[in-house]
Amino acid sequence: MMRQDVRGDLLYREAESLHQVVRQPGAGLISDAAEVSTHGKTAVFAGTLVQALVGSPPTRICAIDLETGDVRVLTSGPNSDRLPKFSPDGRHIAFLSDRSREGDFQLYFLDPQTGAAQSGPQVPGWVEYFHWSPDSQHILLGVAGHGADIAGAQGAVTSKHAPVEAPSWMPSVESEDEAYRWRRMWVCELASHSVKQVGGQSVNAWEAVWCGPEAIAAIVSDSPDEAAWYRAGLHIIDLRSGKNQQLYAPKDQLGWPAASPSGNCLAFVEAVCSDRGIVAGDLKIMEVASGRLRSVDTRRVDVSCTEWQSDDLLLVAGHRGFHTVVASYDLGRDRFSEAWSSDEITSAGRHVTVAGIRDGTDCLIVGEGFARAPEMAIIRRGSYRTIRSFDLGYESHINAMARVEQVSWSAPDGLECQGWLLLPLSKGPHPLVMNIHGGPVWQWRPMWLGRSGVTLLMLLKRGYAIFFPNPRGSTGRGQEFARGVLGDMGGADTYDYLSGLDALVAQGIADASRLGVTGGSYGGYMTSWLITQDARFGAAVSVCPVTNHVTEHLLSNIPHFVAMFLDDTYDNPGGKYFQRSPLMHVRRAKTPTLNICGALDRCTPPQEAIQFHNALRENGAESVLVVYPEEGHGIRKWPAVFDYSARVVSWFQDHIPVKDARAEGG
Numbered sequence: 254m255m256r257q258d259v260r261g262d263l264l265y266r267e268a269e270s271l272h273q274v275v276r277q278p279g280a281g282l283i284s285d286a287a288e289v290s291t292h293g294k295t296a297v298f299a300g301t302l303v304q305a306l307v308g309s310p311p312t313r314i315c316a317i318d319l320e321t322g323d324v325r326v327l328t329s330g331p332n333s334d335r336l337p338k339f340s341p342d343g344r345h346i347a348f349l350s351d352r353s354r355e356g357d358f359q360l361y362f363l364d365p366q367t368g369a370a371q372s373g374p375q376v377p378g379w380v381e382y383f384h385w386s387p388d389s390q391h392i393l394l395g396v397a398g399h400g401a402d403i404a405g406a407q408g409a410v411t412s413k414h415a416p417v418e419a420p421s422w423m424p425s426v427e428s429e430d431e432a433y434r435w436r437r438m439w440v441c442e443l444a445s446h447s448v449k450q451v452g453g454q455s456v457n458a459w460e461a462v463w464c465g466p467e468a469i470a471a472i473v474s475d476s477p478d479e480a481a482w483y484r485a486g487l488h489i490i491d492l493r494s495g496k497n498q499q500l501y502a503p504k505d506q507l508g509w510p511a512a513s514p515s516g517n518c519l520a521f522v523e524a525v526c527s528d529r530g531i532v533a534g535d536l537k538i539m540e541v542a543s544g545r546l547r548s549v550d551t552r553r554v555d556v557s558c559t560e561w562q563s564d565d566l567l568l569v570a571g572h573r574g575f576h577t578v579v580a581s582y583d584l585g586r587d588r589f590s591e592a593w594s595s596d597e598i599t600s601a602g603r604h605v606t607v608a609g610i611r612d613g614t615d616c617l618i619v620g621e622g623f624a625r626a627p628e629m630a631i632i633r634r635g636s637y638r639t640i641r642s643f644d645l646g647y648e649s650h651i652n653a654m655a656r657v658e659q660v661s662w663s664a665p666d667g668l669e670c671q672g673w674l675l676l677p678l679s680k681g682p683h684p685l686v687m688n689i690h691g692g693p694v695w696q697w698r699p700m701w702l703g704r705s706g707v708t709l710l711m712l713l714k715r716g717y718a719i720f721f722p723n724p725r726g727s728t729g730r731g732q733e734f735a736r737g738v739l740g741d742m743g744g745a746d747t748y749d750y751l752s753g754l755d756a757l758v759a760q761g762i763a764d765a766s767r768l769g770v771t772g773g774s775y776g777g778y779m780t781s782w783l784i785t786q787d788a789r790f791g792a793a794v795s796v797c798p799v800t801n802h803v804t805e806h807l808l809s810n811i812p813h814f815v816a817m818f819l820d821d822t823y824d825n826p827g828g829k830y831f832q833r834s835p836l837m838h839v840r841r842a843k844t845p846t847l848n849i850c851g852a853l854d855r856c857t858p859p860q861e862a863i864q865f866h867n868a869l870r871e872n873g874a875e876s877v878l879v880v881y882p883e884e885g886h887g888i889r890k891w892p893a894v895f896d897y898s899a900r901v902v903s904w905f906q907d908h909i910p911v912k913d914a915r916a917e918g919g
Contacts, residue, residue: 260906264899268707269306269892274646275626275703276303276310283315283324283643285627285704286619287601289608290338290346294319296608296617297337297346297365298629300643302326306891309333314348314363317629319617322641327368334370336382337363340389341514345443347373347392349380360394360441374448376439386463387514392441393469394448395461398433402479402810402855403885434477438469440492452490453497459485459529460508464541465516467492470500472507472521479855480813482506482529487521489541500539501546505732508532511559511567517541518584520559520567524728525735527694527775527814531603533557533571533728534735538584551589554578555728555735557604568609568616570600572698572729574671575659577605579632581614590614593632596659598622599698607632622699623657623675647703653678653714657699662756664725664749668737671730672722672753673697674762675713682764683718684909687754689772689779690721693738693746693818696728697721705889708898715902716911717769718762724749740820742775743782743833750779751787765789767909771901773797773887774857778835781865784846785838792908793846794901797857797886800865801837802830810855839868845875847904849897851884877904 276284285301300315314328314337328334328348332355337348346363350370353359358380360373378396385392438452438461451469452458459482461471469490474481487501487510500519501507506526512519519541524534533555539546551571558570567582577599580591598620600606607616610631620630620637626644630637658674677683688709690697702710709719723729724746726738738746757763769792772780777798784793799805799815803823806815816822821829831837846869850862859880869876879900881893888897 261899261903264711264902265895267711268895268898268902271650271703271707271710272306272891272895274650275707276301276306277645278303278305280645281326282645283326284645285310285601285701286315286629286643287312288336289617289619289629291319291608291610291617292339292343295365296629297327297339297348298619299333299335299337300324300326306895308890314346316365317641319631319640322629324641327363327365328370334361338383338385340385341387342389344389345385347383347385349383351379357399360392374441374446376448378433378437381436382460384462386466387516388466390443391466392443393461393463394439394441395436395458396439397436398477400433401436401477402434436477438471438490451492451495453495456488456490456497457481460510462510462512463516464489464512464519468516468541470510470512470519470541472510479529479810483811483813483817487519487539500541500544505534506532509557509559511561512541513561513564513567513584515564517564520561520569520582522556522559524555524732525694525739527692527818531557531692531695533604533694533696534732536569536582538567538582547587549582549589551580552591553731554580554591555731557728558606560607560609562609562611562613566614568607568614570605570607570616570618572599572605572696574729575698577698579607579614579616579618592616593635593637595637597657597699598625598630598637599700601627601701601704605698621701623673623702624651624654625699626701626703647701650710650714651702653710660720660753660757662753664745664752666745666748668725668745668749670722670724670749670753672720673699674721674757675709675719676762677713677716677718679716679911681718681762682758683716683762684767684769684905684911685718685720685754685757685763686712686769686771686905686909687720687722687750689750689770689776690723690727691772691774691776693726693742693775693779694728694735695775697723698729707894708901711898711902712905715906717905718757720753720757720763722750722753724753739818742818743779743829746779747783747786750783751789754789767791769793769905769909771796775799777857777862781835781846782833782838784842784844785835786841788841788843790844792905793844794849794904795846795862795865796849796888797851797854798835798848798861798865799857800835800861802834804860804864805857806830808858808860836865836868839865839874840872842869842872842874845904845908847877847879847900849879849888849900850881851886851888852880852882853885856886 283300464470556571626647771794773796866878
């Protein structure tokens with residue numbers, strides 16, 4: 254808890270109070286929603302109901318009437334219940350829960366009338382996802398072994414190896430023979446309530462789906478290491494014979510496989526990608542029997558969601574520039590048709606997702622935006638209609654934002670870049686904080702600030718403008734744009750950010766003497782990098798950064814990422830591992846820097862922030878290091894989040910203060 258001074262204490266309490274408003278702990282109210290499944294006039298989803306502002310927000314299985322918007326909470330935990338799914342025939346609802354042991358998600362079945370939950374057969378490991386078979390008689394389970402790493406986008410921590418804690422003196426041992434880390438596929442048979450493993454011992458399945466009733470299509474590697482995901486291929490496994498055949502060896506990364514109900518066709522997305530779980534890019538369709546592959550012209554939409562509505566109709570969602578897009582692909586007519594798009598509303602989550610309403614292109618979406626709390630909405634015949642809002646008080650605080658602007662500018666090489674700008678109520682030029690997204694292959698889009706943006710909301714209240722740039726490497730602009738950062742991280746992308754700031758200063762929006770920069774993961778790397786390349790910044794907050802590519806390669810769980818995005822090797826003296834490491838240029842850095850990391854982070858280990866902090870201090874720059882002992886990749890749990898917000902806001906107030914004293918009180 255931040256208790257360094259009276260202001261720090263007040264900021265901590267302000268952050269806590271904002272979360273109390275938008276989450277309403279103990280009130281039994283839904284403040285967020287995700288993982289939607291539909292059948293007929295009803296949908297089920299994972300709703301966030303906060304009991305206390307401690308730990309991670311728990312979720313419960315909820316049902317909503319699509320006509321009236323009435324919501325029922327069907328489960329009561331403890332811990333979290335998530336990922337509810339109707340069976341194709343609508344007779345069953347399955348879901349995942351860690352009610353027996355935190356983090357150990359297993360399969361459960363739900364009676365939609367009584368809310369009674371029945372445990373499914375247990376599997377060794379924790380279930381990450383599952384899919385009903387087309388005939389509703391079996392369930393495919395994607396199971397991660399205890400000890401497997403959680404994806405970077407989810408926190409990048411290592412799951413617990415065993416149900417009981419090891420003695421405190423017990424050493425940790427890492428070797429090549431660690432079978433517990435593999436991701437396996439299991440099939441549950443409803444009639445016998447039994448499970449069996451499929452796919453073989455040498456198959457590590459990152460994502461898997463049914464491909465007809467007797468086969469499974471999966472994105473697999475021959476190793477469980479996170480680095481192996483970047484090289485994973487598309488396979489099909491015949492459940493009768495056990496035969497495993499590779500269907501497609503990609504150039505880039507794969508995600509979101511989906512098979513037509515008959516299993517005749519597979520849809521998937523291929524894209525250059527920096528993080529498992531946030532693939533967005535080119536849509537491909539494969540005829541399984543012939544192996545014939547077609548690349549679908551999606552009209553520049555980077556696809557991140559695929560769902561077959563029939564053997565001929567595929568529902569997709571993604572983003573293009575400033576817009577979130579829902580569309581369909583008619584296989585027989587080879588026709589891609591947009592159903593809806595918006596530059597104000599997007600879906601919740603790390604990527605755009607929707608849930609189809611069978612036999613058409615209508616769908617449900619958990620919509621949100623900078624000025625809009627999460628809401629359940631239906632998109633029908635191209636029209637968006639809110640069914641139920643989960644706003645518990647966000648609207649009363651977002652009035653601190655005068656407006657949202659879409660901004661575009663030209664980089665020094667002429668490339669057009671885009672971004673979002675949130676402006677406070679005060680008059681400009683404003684002190685401005687540039688917030689750099691992770692990835693680098695990801696994208697800023699309109700988001701609910703009540704989830705992970707309360708820090709930014711606190712800055713807006715004080716008169717700071719917030720700049721969200723989407724430079725080269727960002728999704729939503731096609732694969733050529735995304736590849737602009739591949740092999741050149743810390744190169745041309747550097748000047749995309751600086752030229753964006755130049756444009757905002759020239760327009761009288763940003764005060765050139767009061768510029769701040771922050772970001773997490775790649776955004777943390779770029780924050781640390783920019784202050785060694787340019788002296789304009791009055792303050793920096795680097796979160797979960799990479800500061801030394803050699804140590805990142807050798808200490809993190811994603812060494813392939815470093816080699817891929819630098820196109821070099823760590824044993825090349827004077828190469829990009831050295832040239833593009835902020836640590837190697839730290840003598841130039843004079844910007845006061847707050848370095849923040851999680852002690853459990855496997856993706857960007859805490860040593861990255863620690864060594865940069867020590868180097869800054871050794872070279873006479875002001876630096877503070879904050880290590881959260883229970884956090885991984887990003888600060889996600891209460892009350893650490895309140896402390897984080899207080900420290901970040903205080904840092905910017907100290908070093909790039911708002912000139913109008915009236916704005917300081919929020």
